[in-house]
Amino acid sequence: MVAVLIDGKSIAGKVTERVRRTVERLKEKGVEPYLATVLVGNDEASATYVRNKHRACEQVGIKTINHHLPEDYSTDQLIELVTMLNEDRRVHGILVQLPLPKHINQFLITSMIKPSKDVDCLTPFNIGLLAYDVAKLLPCTPAGIVELMKRYRIDPAGKHVVIINRSVLVGKPLSIMLLHMDATVTVCHSKTTNLKERCREADILITAVGDRSKFVLSKDMVKDGTVVIDVGIDRVNGRLVGDADEGVMEKASYITPVPGGVGPMTVAMLLRNTVIAAALNEGIDLAELDG
Numbered sequence: 001m002v003a004v005l006i007d008g009k010s011i012a013g014k015v016t017e018r019v020r021r022t023v024e025r026l027k028e029k030g031v032e033p034y035l036a037t038v039l040v041g042n043d044e045a046s047a048t049y050v051r052n053k054h055r056a057c058e059q060v061g062i063k064t065i066n067h068h069l070p071e072d073y074s075t076d077q078l079i080e081l082v083t084m085l086n087e088d089r090r091v092h093g094i095l096v097q098l099p100l101p102k103h104i105n106q107f108l109i110t111s112m113i114k115p116s117k118d119v120d121c122l123t124p125f126n127i128g129l130l131a132y133d134v135a136k137l138l139p140c141t142p143a144g145i146v147e148l149m150k151r152y153r154i155d156p157a158g159k160h161v162v163i164i165n166r167s168v169l170v171g172k173p174l175s176i177m178l179l180h181m182d183a184t185v186t187v188c189h190s191k192t193t194n195l196k197e198r199c200r201e202a203d204i205l206i207t208a209v210g211d212r213s214k215f216v217l218s219k220d221m222v223k224d225g226t227v228v229i230d231v232g233i234d235r236v237n238g239r240l241v242g243d244a245d246e247g248v249m250e251k252a253s254y255i256t257p258v259p260g261g262v263g264p265m266t267v268a269m270l271l272r273n274t275v276i277a278a279a280l281n282e283g284i285d286l287a288e289l290d291g
């Protein structure tokens with residue numbers, strides 16, 4: 001078997017085009033969707049991600065501002081900035097790029113974002129809504145993965161989904177979303193024993209480690225016909241690679257490439273969330289703008 005490549009880039013393009021039309025309609029109503037990002041420190045990968053998010057916003061007419069702050073910025077100073085962004089009525093979405101430097105209390109900062117502006121679904125309130133399956137703002141990477149599965153008619157109902165990641169950005173919210181879609185979900189992490197066996201039990205395997213020195217998904221870890229969603233990103237000899245080794249292609253039924261798989265979907269979902277947040281904060285019914 002040779003896996004079908006899931007074309008995240010193309011689907012992200014379709015989502016983005018739809019967002020562009022919604023932005024036009026919002027502007028006709030006098031609303032200019034506006035995303036504020038906060039980047040602390042000099043992590044190169046984070047800076048690249050934030051730059052890509054801004055570029056994507058520009059392409060669909062979403063206004064942006066980036067607050068790039070020095071590494072030694074304090075938790076108190078960040079609280080002040082997020083409070084200011086919460087109160088600024090022009091700002092519809094707030095994204096604090098993670099990870100934050102170690103001296104900053106990440107929970108405190110992310111949990112104080114106004115829920116209606118929380119385009120990452122990181123606040124306890126929005127994660128609570130997600131757990132009840134009534135969230136309006138879904139976490140970007142998990143939402144991107146679910147969208148890819150829907151577009152390729154990969155139905156997780158009754159399937160065993162194994163996720164290798166337990167972060168608040170990916171593994172935890174994704175496990176909740178897949179439970180709502182009637183999957184049986186196993187969440188694995190660095191302390192999981194028999195990881196190879198767990199992986200071989202998966203009908204759908206979602207891997208999000210992103211560090212080839214710690215983990216590589218090899219073909220002996222994948223049973224025939226498994227759907228592989230590769231969320232990992234690492235650089236090897238200057239080339240972007242995911243968690244899955246090339247041999248996995250011979251076993252999987254579907255696989256997301258890196259680059260061009262989940263990555264563009266994360267950005268597309270951020271654009272979608274920003275227009276949803278704009279509508280929420282301006283008291284506009286999004287259904288009115290659809291079409």
Ligand code: GUN
Nearest residue numbers: 095096097098099120140
């Ligand atoms: N760091 C890596 N991915 C993300 C993301 O989707 N959102 C935020 N806020 N930080 C990230």
